[in-house]
Amino acid sequence: MTDFHYSVDADGVATITWDIGNKSMNVLSMEGLRELDAHVETALGDDAVKGVIITSGKPDFAGGMDLNVIAKMKEMAGDQPEQGLFEGIMSMHATLRKIERAGMDPKTLKGGKPIIAALPGTALGIGLEIPLACHRIIAADNARAKIGLPEIMVGIFPGAGGTTRLARKLGAMGAAPFLLEGKLSEPKKAKAAGIIDEVVPGEALLARAKEWVLEAKDADLVKPWDAKGYKMPGGAPYHPAGFMTFVGASAMVNGKTQGVYPAAKALLSAVYEGALVPFDTALRIEARWFTHVLMNPSSSAMIRSLFINKEALEKGANRPAVDDAKVRRLGVLGAGMMGAGIAYVAANAGIEVVLIDAAQEAAEKGKAHAAGILDKGMKRGKVTEATKAEVLDRITPTTDYAALSGCDLVVEAVFEDPRVKAEVTAKAEAVIPADAIFATNTSTLPISDLAKASDRPAQFIGIHFFSPVDKMLLVEIIKGRETGDRAVAKALDFVRQIRKTPIVVNDARFFYANRCIIPYINEGMRLVREGVAPALVENAARLMGMPLGPLQLVDETSLDLGAKIARATRAAMGEAYPDGDVDEVVFWMVEAGRLGRKAAAGFYRYDEKGKRQGLWPGLGEKFPRAEDQPDLITVQHRLMFVQALEAVRALEQGVLTDIREGDVGAILGWGFAPWSGGPFSWLDMLGAGFAVAVCDRLEADCGARFRAPQLLRDMAADGGGFYDTMRDGDKAA
Numbered sequence: 001m002t003d004f005h006y007s008v009d010a011d012g013v014a015t016i017t018w019d020i021g022n023k024s025m026n027v028l029s030m031e032g033l034r035e036l037d038a039h040v041e042t043a044l045g046d047d048a049v050k051g052v053i054i055t056s057g058k059p060d061f062a063g064g065m066d067l068n069v070i071a072k073m074k075e076m077a078g079d080q081p082e083q084g085l086f087e088g089i090m091s092m093h094a095t096l097r098k099i100e101r102a103g104m105d106p107k108t109l110k111g112g113k114p115i116i117a118a119l120p121g122t123a124l125g126i127g128l129e130i131p132l133a134c135h136r137i138i139a140a141d142n143a144r145a146k147i148g149l150p151e152i153m154v155g156i157f158p159g160a161g162g163t164t165r166l167a168r169k170l171g172a173m174g175a176a177p178f179l180l181e182g183k184l185s186e187p188k189k190a191k192a193a194g195i196i197d198e199v200v201p202g203e204a205l206l207a208r209a210k211e212w213v214l215e216a217k218d219a220d221l222v223k224p225w226d227a228k229g230y231k232m233p234g235g236a237p238y239h240p241a242g243f244m245t246f247v248g249a250s251a252m253v254n255g256k257t258q259g260v261y262p263a264a265k266a267l268l269s270a271v272y273e274g275a276l277v278p279f280d281t282a283l284r285i286e287a288r289w290f291t292h293v294l295m296n297p298s299s300s301a302m303i304r305s306l307f308i309n310k311e312a313l314e315k316g317a318n319r320p321a322v323d324d325a326k327v328r329r330l331g332v333l334g335a336g337m338m339g340a341g342i343a344y345v346a347a348n349a350g351i352e353v354v355l356i357d358a359a360q361e362a363a364e365k366g367k368a369h370a371a372g373i374l375d376k377g378m379k380r381g382k383v384t385e386a387t388k389a390e391v392l393d394r395i396t397p398t399t400d401y402a403a404l405s406g407c408d409l410v411v412e413a414v415f416e417d418p419r420v421k422a423e424v425t426a427k428a429e430a431v432i433p434a435d436a437i438f439a440t441n442t443s444t445l446p447i448s449d450l451a452k453a454s455d456r457p458a459q460f461i462g463i464h465f466f467s468p469v470d471k472m473l474l475v476e477i478i479k480g481r482e483t484g485d486r487a488v489a490k491a492l493d494f495v496r497q498i499r500k501t502p503i504v505v506n507d508a509r510f511f512y513a514n515r516c517i518i519p520y521i522n523e524g525m526r527l528v529r530e531g532v533a534p535a536l537v538e539n540a541a542r543l544m545g546m547p548l549g550p551l552q553l554v555d556e557t558s559l560d561l562g563a564k565i566a567r568a569t570r571a572a573m574g575e576a577y578p579d580g581d582v583d584e585v586v587f588w589m590v591e592a593g594r595l596g597r598k599a600a601a602g603f604y605r606y607d608e609k610g611k612r613q614g615l616w617p618g619l620g621e622k623f624p625r626a627e628d629q630p631d632l633i634t635v636q637h638r639l640m641f642v643q644a645l646e647a648v649r650a651l652e653q654g655v656l657t658d659i660r661e662g663d664v665g666a667i668l669g670w671g672f673a674p675w676s677g678g679p680f681s682w683l684d685m686l687g688a689g690f691a692v693a694v695c696d697r698l699e700a701d702c703g704a705r706f707r708a709p710q711l712l713r714d715m716a717a718d719g720g721g722f723y724d725t726m727r728d729g730d731k732a733a
């Protein structure tokens, strides 16, 4: 395998071109790193070479480290993973430091060869860490290119010197958005921030790089941190200004992460401790913290769910092998909140959309929703007038079902009423082509029941979006009893076109995501009813890394919706309905007019602008605070297990058929503690034996909803975990 190509021109300028065969984007593997090192060695050792350009043979420079490699680094390291990881990371530092020192005399800092990074496009992660070790970074003026260090988003941090170099280049404050938030910038903004040095027209990139190499002087090659008297911009930790930065950053990181993301804390430690010592020691410190993060099960779980498995699902890991089923023309029935959102995301992805509602005015209003989103995009400089016009042009609002005649997929998002849904299904099927697929966006009605209204149940499927459609990344695809492979492939290809992440589940009450989130909300309300302090409930959830406490979540989704779902569930389940005690809270709140955020009154108080204030004290009058409060861990276990056990039951009952979908769906669908990698990863981290012991205790104290599923008991007996049942590329159930 050759990832880097080496050539020297007549003027003695060597070019190392990164261009991996059979891949559209360069990513770094350990073999690639060795090749790069060897080419740098050759250039530095060849007297005929005056300097080096490191560039890419592709439109982009690089997408980053091959995360599959990082995920496996620990395994490759054998019996002493910490040692192996640390040495692997230090070898990366050695190559990059070789580039940075470029053969110069360490005392006089003279005699090095200039090395410049020339970036044609996107440069992410290690794709920016390598340039940061070069003496100059120039980039093509390419507004679509993204430059930055997004590692923190998948639970790690820039561990190939990017953390230490950027902090020393920009100062802790200047580097914070790029390191702690993974902020990406286009080249001109990256230059304004001081990350790169120069932006030139794309066609002049290599010529300008060569010009710089031939003109560079000894002093141009010395990094500020290698020069005498270097001081960190903005001040190191014991400088009065630097002190303030670090105190503030530490508070901010803890506030944002609640201490559950090991990477953010480790990154801050690497910057703080690194700032107190010479550069090479700082790199060793960075490597230690990076090893520490890679050894934490959270980082492997996050990489596995948020990168490897998410991508596998997006690429169609569970797609039936039928021909390409991309959508050419989409029909959307119902232009309300969901229908309008679906029409927008489809049109934005280049699909022609017929948007139908009962009245023309309603259909137009749905289209106006798309215009509103595009206007916001224009204000933020992300959307041009021309794009807005093109996207809107693709949406045809109408009341005329005949307009659906050319649609190969129809998504229905009318009222949640089986009769209305049956009526629009029949009306659409009367005009759409015989091979078209019909999908329903229902959130509660069984797909197999709705399919009875269809003449073609094999072509009938659930495509369940989450609100708000333009923001939520997950789409649940639900197979009814008779749904065929073509319908599944169509739904998956559609989700891929609109760049969201799909999971495919079987038909059952509330499908997967809502099935798990409702018990979480309910557990929060149960705790309140028992007299547990609402602040303890909310904080317990947040401290486990849930984005919203259960009470805040009910306020967002609204209590009247909760009451509606409760009534419908009770009607369907009869005697077996288990949530009467929760309903006591829900119905009391609804009667009191406290419907949640939309009423500016719920479990929380809101000011006149709708901004959330503290918890509502009236709650304590109705459900007085019990004298004995449970400890934090008990509350956390109740809130987390109630979700995770439901996910296990969904797997046991065949609603989920792949734990990857269970984990990815949980994080993207309802924000299940992302640091954990999802409910199955979380249970694996705890260990089935411990999980069962907690369940037994909770079942004894709180009831049957905490009974350990047999699957988990079997695992506890066998000593395995969910992911042990899964090999590379396998389905996981």
Ligand code: NAD
Pocket: 333, 334, 335, 336, 337, 338, 339, 356, 357, 358, 359, 362, 412, 413, 414, 415, 416, 417, 420, 423, 424, 441, 442, 443, 444, 464, 465, 466, 467
């Ligand atoms: P909504 O009330 O905002 O919109 C429904 C739209 O359907 C209205 O514009 C209505 O005029 C139109 N409509 C009703 N009968 C019609 C008919 N016979 N022909 C054409 N148009 C008709 O509702 P919504 O929140 O957009 O929900 C729509 C569907 O999506 C429901 O099945 C709901 O369960 C599901 N869903 C909702 C959410 C959510 O968070 N709101 C999330 C996922 C799924």
